[in-house]
Amino acid sequence: MPGFVLLVRDREDGTDDMRLGITVTKKIGGAVVRNRMKRRFRALAAQILPEQGFAGADHILIGRSGGIERPFDQLSGELGKALNKLRKAVRPEPVEGLPCTSVDQEKDRASTSSARTGLG
Numbered sequence: 001m002p003g004f005v006l007l008v009r010d011r012e013d014g015t016d017d018m019r020l021g022i023t024v025t026k027k028i029g030g031a032v033v034r035n036r037m038k039r040r041f042r043a044l045a046a047q048i049l050p051e052q053g054f055a056g057a058d059h060i061l062i063g064r065s066g067g068i069e070r071p072f073d074q075l076s077g078e079l080g081k082a083l084n085k086l087r088k089a090v091r092p093e094p095v096e097g098l099p100c101t102s103v104d105q106e107k108d109r110a111s112t113s114s115a116r117t118g119l120g
Contacts, residue, residue: 001078003067004041007060008086016055020045024063037063040072044079052083 011019022041024034041061045053053059067075 001082002064003070003075003078004064005062006079006082006086007058007062008054008083009058009060010054011056011058013056018049018053018055019058020049021058021060022063023060028063028065029068033068034063037068040067040075043072044075048076048079048083052080054083054086 020042022038024037024041026034028034028037041063045059045061049059070078
């Protein structure tokens with residue numbers, strides 16, 4: 001998104017707690033600007049993550065230079081849109097015990113195991 005980057009990672013620890021991480025670098029501006037952006041991100045997260053966030057995941061917002069000038073409502077819509085994109089992009093985990101159907105995946109597995117063992 002223009003105002004931020006959103007990263008979401010499942011912790012796989014068995015809890016449904018959502019955690020938030022915020023990063024705003026000095027490239028964005030001085031301390032006042034960075035703190036203002038972090039406050040806006042906290043308010044966004046408090047408003048949107050309880051309803052649309054991923055349970056049991058870490059949500060990381062990384063500030064971009066255009067984020068401080070964007071209206072709060074626009075940032076809110078963009079965060080909802082980013083979460084929806086991630087929700088659509090999440091693929092189900094492969095079922096263990098079923099054979100792999102992709103020839104490319106089989107080649108990758110063979111080359112990776114050969115590289116690890118040192119055999120050609």
